[in-house]
Amino acid sequence: MNARDKAIVKDLERFRCLTRDDVAELHFSNVKNPVTQANMVLKRLRRDDVITCATDRRKYIYFPTPGIKKDSAKIGHFLAIVDFYKQIRKVEAPRVFDVEPKTGGKGRPEPDVFCIWKGAPWFVEIQRSQFSDKVMQEKMNRYEQYYLSGEWEQEPWQPAGKKIFPYLWIVPINSGYYKSKTSFKVFQDSVEGMKKRLGIDS
Template sequence: MRKRDLEIIKHLEMFRVMSRDDIVDLHFKHLKNPIGNANTVLKRLVRDGQIEVSTMHSPYLYFPVGNHIKKNSTKIPHYLKLVQVYKDLCEIEPPTEFIIEPQYKKGLAEPDIYCVFKGTPLFIEVQNSIYSSKQMEDKIKRYELLKQSELVKPFPTIIMITNTRYAIESDQIKVIQTPSIAHLIHKANEDSNTPPPPQPIKTNGNITFKL
């Protein structure tokens, strides 16, 4: 198989499911006819039994061979959002590590993603549903227990992708809430381009500002 074929299969095994457009973005975007080329390659891989397809969706969804996700699973939208997280990161720089649903000890946090981005370890949570205060407190507690376990060192910053703002308090872990990775990166770029506020300087008992 071609190198690109193997890379597509590897991504499908990692994400469990990807849309045709996701595959275009990651593997065919640089071509003159990305959608046409992707359709040709994916049709061949399906024909040869290298990947599986669901035509119940538009665009089509693709799966690794022998996947354990039903073609109509309610978890599919969630997994597709994890693909979007990866694509948003790759717009800046591909993460050096990217693990879907890393497993630790029972009773500890179960992040959607562990990744290393620009040398920084991150846990990423994609919140599709709205949590009660108690549910969020329990989630944060499990992350604190995971840190205390020292199974992950250094302990990652937690990025929570959510449209709901939660009152999160913890003196052990850092949690950043954002509607999307793209929004977080855009905000970080804006902040880095904003000049610092003028610094006060005392002169003869009076306060002036250094511009």
């Protein structure tokens, strides 16, 4: 495999799955016909049993080998994470982008993403359905307990001489807003909304 093949496989492992259009945008945006080139490479990687593909959807979805099940209920969830990544990447490529990072054992937060973007650490929760008040409160309680534990201070990404708790960014499906007080900063906004908050021109 060449360097681009390896980069595609690495992204499939990181995101769990990608559509052809995702691969074209992430890895072939610098060529004349990104979709055509992506199709050719994905076909070859499938032929060589490096990746697999679910062909029962309108858009083919590609997976690493081994990977999640082709009928996994979480496929939509992972594709939403890819879409979020592509949106923030257009502003600035994140220095770190971990999908479903582990923050500890039972009772700890389970963010969809941890990233370092625009010079700051972020935990990201991507809503694909409206969180109930109970679910939202449980999520916030986990982040609050994690904050109070101080365990985050030992993370390898922490800058020398200063300990920073990540901002919590909830990407909502509507304008509903969580209002309870927390020990850390919470943002609830789309990527476009966050760009406006940060004074970033489209």
